[in-house]
Amino acid sequence: IEEKNSAFIRDTMEGVNSADISALLDELNADMAKYVIDILDNEVGAEIIEDLEEDTRTKFLENFTPKEVADYITEMDSDDAVDIINELPAKTREEVISEIIDPDTAAHIHELMRYDEDCAGGLMAKEMIIANLNWNIVQTIEEIRRQRENVDRIYSVYVVDDKYKLLGKVSVKDILLANDNTHISEIYDDDVISVETYMDEEEVADIMRKYDLDVVPVVNLQGKLVGRITIDDIVDVITDQAEEDRQLMSGISSDVEEDDTIWVILKARLPWLIIGLVGGIVGAYVIRGFEDQIQTITGLALFIPLIMATGGNVGVQSSTLVVQSLATKSVFTDSLGKRLLKMVAIAMFTGLVLGSISFLVVYLYGEVKLGLVVAIALQAVVLLASFTGTATPLILDKLGINPALASGPFITTANDMLGITVYLLIANLLL
Amino acid sequence: IEEKNSAFIRDTMEGVNSADISALLDELNADMAKYVIDILDNEVGAEIIEDLEEDTRTKFLENFTPKEVADYITEMDSDDAVDIINELPAKTREEVISEIIDPDTAAHIHELMRYDEDCAGGLMAKEMIIANLNWNIVQTIEEIRRQRENVDRIYSVYVVDDKYKLLGKVSVKDILLANDNTHISEIYDDDVISVETYMDEEEVADIMRKYDLDVVPVVNLQGKLVGRITIDDIVDVITDQAEEDRQLMSGISSDVEEDDTIWVILKARLPWLIIGLVGGIVGAYVIRGFEDQIQTITGLALFIPLIMATGGNVGVQSSTLVVQSLATKSVFTDSLGKRLLKMVAIAMFTGLVLGSISFLVVYLYGEVKLGLVVAIALQAVVLLASFTGTATPLILDKLGINPALASGPFITTANDMLGITVYLLIANLLL
Incomplete structure (x- = not known):
């Protein structure tokens, strides 16, 4: 070169x-x-x-x-x-x-x-082959020939009426196999799934995935055929969506990549770090409120990290399961009450296991009462974190905000603070 | 019903x-x-x-x-x-x-x-239309007609020699437009991308995405055409991959959904929670090592949560950026040294901002020296967390483990412990 x-x-x-x-x-x-x-x-x-x-x-x-x-x-x-x-x-x-x-x-x-x-309008392309209901095979092949320059891949030929309203589709295979004098109206398939121009791209992705479509026609409010969306654009939508979720989950506030400039990366990373820091400062104030106890009871401070870490982990797990259900639009056979009960059951059992382990550790360390406090606090923190972790993404989703945000530093920070408060409150009550 | x-x-x-x-x-x-x-x-x-x-x-x-x-x-x-x-x-x-x-x-x-x-062999289907190099259009259309029962959607017709070795493809459009006596050898396109049966499904997804393919032929080691993979299967691969990453990032150890049974969910959630708990117990031992200081210096314990939270957040951010680069297989124009320098620069600046804020807060609280300790510890923790967050996914990837694992509780727990140790060591040195 x-x-x-x-x-x-x-x-x-x-x-x-x-x-x-x-x-x-x-x-x-x-x-x-x-x-x-x-x-x-x-x-x-x-x-x-x-x-x-x-x-x-x-x-x-x-x-x-x-x-x-x-x-x-x-x-x-x-x-x-x-x-x-x-x-x-x-x-x-x-x-x-x-x-x-x-x-x-x-x-x-x-x-x-x-x-x-x-939206669908922004994803669609105009290149497609359209046949009028009243054309015969010869006319249709003539149109395909005319459009060969513009259309790289023929998926289906769309069938419209005189007002360009989408009526159905006919496959190239059927055109190939039909008699020259056959009319499109005799062979076309009126069972065609289409999307509207204003539809959100993720909704389009869901539809194409659900019905296993390679291409979907786009119609406007009047039902007029205005374009088509192909699966390769949808692959990009799905990939971008996964990337966005991953960034929200890790506290990166805008779409950056490793090879962006230092300033761009800092601008995306600092906001959530500062929010986390503010959470930490609030935590410090909470601990100060219980300072006398921390000074008198040796060992109380030791288990602050343990409580925090568990609260954070449980919260993120719970929210991720909800985010996943929302993303795959699972149909729930269980009622809300039953799901809530299940959440409580899982949290209780988790708290029991983690609480027992930590009680044992603190007991061996020689502090029976403190061990009890840690175990009870863990139980409470797991329950609370399960609840906030489950509720937050549901609320965000209702508000039209991407629920994956709830799996990130947001939930972690909230649960850290909640965890410390609950732990010290229980210690205050029992010691 | x-x-x-x-x-x-x-x-x-x-x-x-x-x-x-x-x-x-x-x-x-x-x-x-x-x-x-x-x-x-x-x-x-x-x-x-x-x-x-x-x-x-x-x-x-x-x-x-x-x-x-x-x-x-x-x-x-x-x-x-x-x-x-x-x-x-x-x-x-x-x-x-x-x-x-x-x-x-x-x-x-x-x-x-x-x-x-x-692998590609597990994704492929056998239904496809294959034409011999020496056939003419009439014979090919005859074959399409014969296969119409089995093949729902015709993507391309694949061209093979007498030994079934894949030579190229020809589009239905070109068959439709060609003369009846034309031979396939005259119109086929020998520029065809194929995958091998043993290729990993994610590699197949990358290739189809890169070349914008709807369908890709699969050949065996001898170059013989044995099947084809369509884009709808690849959409599933991409979606599954995103889900797997999300679960690894949130400490869920196997593929579960909200409506699985309580036991299945518990089995997936408990392992990482217990690992986090062990981290918390290690943290307790570290703190106990510095117990005298915590008892004498009021305020030292207050900032443990702040240090922990920041270390965890920075680590997850760093690892996510690396995981993303690995996933999109970005080509780096910068050398490893330059990337390392950039990481250090970002970490230094982040530490400076977070350190200054927390110094100000502790200073206003009336503790100049403690403020300094917190600020210096934050700087160190941010640097360490950036380093572990960057290195861990790279190492996991080299070992053939999904690097997304590094964005999860793994990094958080490690950074929590590292953060506490560094903080208390610095306090020990300076106070």
Whole structure:
């Protein structure tokens, strides 16, 4: 590449998959990468640009004229094109759009830019094959031929009426096997699952997963067919969702990666650490309230960490189970009362096991009464932590907040404070 | 349903999607569910059985004779059929297999049962359309017609030589548009990505995600085409993986759900809780080592929770970022030294911010020297926790253990103990 031997590059790249080229270019500097892309076909170039990582792409496209960007974008599926346009600075965005020559592409992009990124409208693409109910097979194959340039993969042919209302679908296999004079209305399948433009992306993911769909048509409020969403976009939605949950669970407040700058990472990490710190300060005040006892009863302070750690762990476990039920939308055969009873039973038994172990340890250490206090406090803390751990995600979910937040530092901090208070209160009462 | 009005049920069910019927049957008792399935078509019944939740299905199939199960299984794709057979008790399994009439289905199932569930061979199905390199379009369409019964969705037609070695693929679209006398060898695309039977399912998921594939052919060691994996199976792999990570992060040691029995849940939750408890007991011993100081210096015990909480939070954050990098297989442009330097810089700054806040709080409380001790201890704890949080997942990954384990109670417990020790050591040195 350094010697800019273009014929050699083109030969080498031929047959190599675009995703592999992208991975390679991610590591090159922007100048060289542009040089490589310029040599290749527009279509291959477009695929490579799609596959680049977002950061690389942003730096990369700065070296292109709006005209060049517009040419590449025209080669892409409309949903990917819009995603890339949305990454550009506002001014460049306008310039690129004005340079798009093909009126259909421009219209599609304008339409798709209207939708919020996180809803079905923001995920869908316009490229699909649509057949009118009254066409026959010959007309339909003619349409497929006409669209072959734009549509990479044919999933199904969608069937609409004269007003573009979605009526059903017909598979390419059935078209292939039907007689030339057959009308679409005779062979199409009216049992088609569709989603609405305003539907949340996670809801779309749930539907596609539930019904095992590779592609789902998108209709607007009037039932008019406006686009389609493919499973590869949904795979991204599911992966992003898992990542978001993981970050919420670990107290990272925004989407960062290890190779972001120090400041970006600090900004994402500090908020929850400070909240945890405030929790620790509150804890200090609580302990100070019982200072006399801690000074007189040797051993009381020793078990503060044990109580805290257990409360935190139990809380996180409980909330994770609830978050998981919410995520998989499990149908519960048990009533709320029965589930509550079960939670209490599990907590009681857990408290019994942990309490017995710690009583034994403290007893061997020579403090019978303190052992009792620790055991009873553990029982109480496990029960309380199970309750807050179960209730918090349910409440967050009702409020429309991602319940995974409840598995993170939030629950841990709350349970730490609760645990210390309960422990010292019980000690105060019994000693 | 109670009145067993079969005509009514059949009419109502017609046109209702099988996934919806399954959700309904999940809530019925096994007898009634069997009754409903018996009424419906074998094909629809098979789809419903596939969509049932595993627990329900197990109970459900107990009411069927091996012959009935075999009939339903014959209607399924071979990968789903094998999954269901593997759920059956060993004896029933043999009985069901012996009842399968269709020799092809039986051979497919025997072949697929050989593979481990978590590798490409265990995910693949046998249903696909294969064309010989030397066929023409007419012969190929003939083969598609012949296979129409077995193959629900045609993705691509795979092209093989006489020895069944995978050479490439050809899309249905291209077959549709080609001339009848064209030979497959003229139109097929030899740029086909395939996976090997022994490849791990997560590796297959990464490849399909990277190259945006809906379906990938599976070849054996000799390059012979033996099956195909579709994206819907991969969606399940990704979802399961996310769930597994979430459970590891929250200290739940096996795959449980809220509606499992109390004992199953307890067995999954207790191990990590007991490990946390042991950590707490170790912590108690550490504190006891410094008991004299705690008794003489008022306020020293107050900040134990604060130090612990911060150490735990920082450790989990650090490990999550590493786990995420490992999961997305990010390519690092920075060297290991530079990454280490960055980690230290972030930790130093974090320690500075948290230390300053807590110094201020302790200072206002009237203890300058103690404030200094807390601030210095926080700085040290943050640095240590960042280090263990970063190193642990990397080490686990090298050992072939899921690194997400490091974001859970493991790191928290370790950092709790480390934090207390460091805090009390520094206090010992400075006060």
